[in-house]
Amino acid sequence: MTEPVLDIRGLTKHFGALVVSDEIDLSLRPGEIHAVIGPNGAGKSTLIAQICGTLAPDAGVIRLNGQDVTRLPTRARARMGLARTFQISALAMEDTVLQNAMLGALGAAGNPWRLFSRAISDKALRASAEAALDRVGLLDKAAMRTSDLSHGERRQLEVAVALTLKPAAFVMDEPMAGLGAEGGQRMTALLDQLRHEAPILLVEHDMDAVFALADRISVLVYGRIIASGPPDAIRTDAAVRDAYLGEDA
Amino acid sequence: MSAILIVEQVLNGLQFGVMLFLMAAGLTLIFGVMGLINLAHGSLYMIGAFIAATVAGLTGSFLLAVVAAMAAGAMAGALIEMTVIRRLYHTDHLDQVLATFALILIFSEGTRALFGSFPLYLDTPALLSGPVTLPGGIEYPRYRLALIAAGLAVALGLWLLIAKTRIGIQIRAGENDREMIAALGVDIRTLYTFVFALGAALAGLAGALVGAIQSVQVGMGEPVLILAFVVIVIGGIGSIKGAFVGALIVGLTDTLGGVFLPELFKLFMEPASATQIGASLSSMAIYLLMAAVLIWRPTGLFGVRT
């Protein structure tokens, strides 16, 4: 079996007496989509925060391509290829769609300290940004103000920004949130392609999408992973049915 | 240097500190509940002082002057809250800064137009003038001692108001969760006006009390305002306890630094340059203190850490 791209071992975090991450083990292998599901308050957001470096864990190790990144700041992890999308779109609303994508490309290129050249005339930045926009189907909207995009288009732009980072791994926080049926299908198709570029750790509420896409599913309840395995096994897992899926699954 | 001097200066520092607290309490309350940065708070202090000086001049009663100053502060506060400030709660800090700066211009020049540029004077009441002899034979102005007592009494009263009364519960709820308090059926507009007027009344009170130991003039509120900002930055914005601790720290640092830093430098320097350097350093002491607190705790001593 190949080495995991992202490897999390024994991740633990307390807020006072509340355990939000309880010895979490999680891995992401090349080419796969690994979904993390769980009810509200299960600790999904704090898990993402720890993986991406905005929250320091109390214990445990996070490795990215074999390197220990547990104590590295967010931007160092990003430079190593960890690409995150936000649940609530974090886009510069006053800027154009292209500028948002170029920001990601600028981060990937790592040469932002240029004060006199025109960003828009930087061919490499532009090509990378436009390729990412093309990939998510937003190239024709490149010149639009981001605040004028629809909700679904903003979700796509989130993914495009992550794409410009030439990622080693994606961490996606509910990319389907708020999308209608059609938008959800489009996003599902997009993620299905993207897994070949880099594996995706997908935190998602939309069960149709999760079971359609995921190679593996881990179920997080009260900060603990109570089950992990292929979709079929999860669907029939008694503990999962009791704790979470209930009668819907 | 004598022990008497030290005790005197510590009392002076306390007196300055409790007066700063009256200013800082209002500022921090207004920020905590409404999220508003109010630069015009110093204008309310100035209004309090001018009204006190005028009323004392007309009636000869210091008590009446102080009551009038508080009432005038509260009324001016309620007036600007209902006409201007109310529109600023949902805007960004930049707009709040500019609008309240505009209010300062209007208040300062308006006061100058009404009262002229010459300072007014407010006499300390006969009952409180002259020195009092403290244990150990230290003579200290009775009025300044009364200021310390008054400031502490207000601090206690404010604590009781916020901890023990119904309106205090509403204020604390407002600091934590604005939607919840609306859901509780509290009239949030009235609550906001009340909180703003309360802060304004405290500023007016401070202006009147301090007006008796310094001249009453246009612009007197601004140095105090900025020191009050330093106080709440040190204490943590939104925290009354922080404002109290911060005010005492700033009051003591400023007063003791001004007296003792030059003395300290005289120990190893020639007197002229020691006085010079000591004075320069003491004028910056509270700001250096603030910078140090920030490095240590970016949200102040009692601020909410994010």
Place this chain on the structure above:
Amino acid sequence: MTREGYVNSALVAALIGVPLWAHVAGEPFTITLATRAVIFALAAVGLNLALGLGGLVSLGHAVFFGIGGYAMGILAYHAQIYSPMFPDTLAIEGTKSMPVIWLVAILCSALAAFVIGLLSLRTTGVYFIMITLAFGQMFYYFTISWSAYGGEDGLSIYIRNSFPGLNTLVPIQFYALCFALLGGALWLSARIARSPFGLMLNASRQVPHRVETVGLNGQRAKLLAFVISGAITGLAGALFADLNRFVSPTMFSWHMSGEIMIFVILGGVARLFGPVAGAVLFVAMEHVLGDLSDYWHIYLGAVLLGIVLFARGGVIGLLAGQAKGHD
């Protein structure tokens, strides 16, 4: 050309035409007013870089204005009394040369902006406003107690400093220098706004967490913006001191910080020419209203209140609609 382009062009035409007319017509006072407006505009262009692009609400830019002023005052003072600074150790000679003074002003204010920015940027929002304000006050009280350079009374410089090849005593020539520097600062701002650095800075203002997740250091971007911003305002301070041939602690006062911010807001935040329009309008109001009433600040306050509450885009916003200045 966009409507904003027309407004900007008209502004530039007025800033060239009016002083030239005043020169021909023999109205030196008008040139002095225009010089004052251009220097204020330069200070505000500096602030706009931090405020408009970086979103840093600095209520302490008078620090840099004052440092620039004192850089001029101190260097010229030592040249004037023919006695060097630190005579026993470094023996730095004073100077009356504007380019040298400007360089010192820029370097000193950039250094101050670096230290103040480093400390203040640990905080955000209302803390940042109060801390920058407090640092301003620290410099204010420091200069008041600094008796070697006049303390509260300030320093008078008898003759305006010199610039190679020009006679700076002729009002229009000094005006031309200030105007050229303003042009340079506007050019720099425009370049920065469109540069990769500007892209990063602009995003740091709007979505700071996003900037970090693409691997960029948004805090450092804000710090650099603050330093450049302080340096430009510092240069303006040196010119302002030269215009008045006088520096005093009031250059550090927080009213000065407030006024620099007013220039930006009157004109329109984050618009390239906003600070210019604001400064011109301010000086015009100061002159016209100041003649009408001793209490003209009341009217200034009312106008400012009106703009904040009802006309968010400032004057350029009113004239040119809501479109933004930079692409």
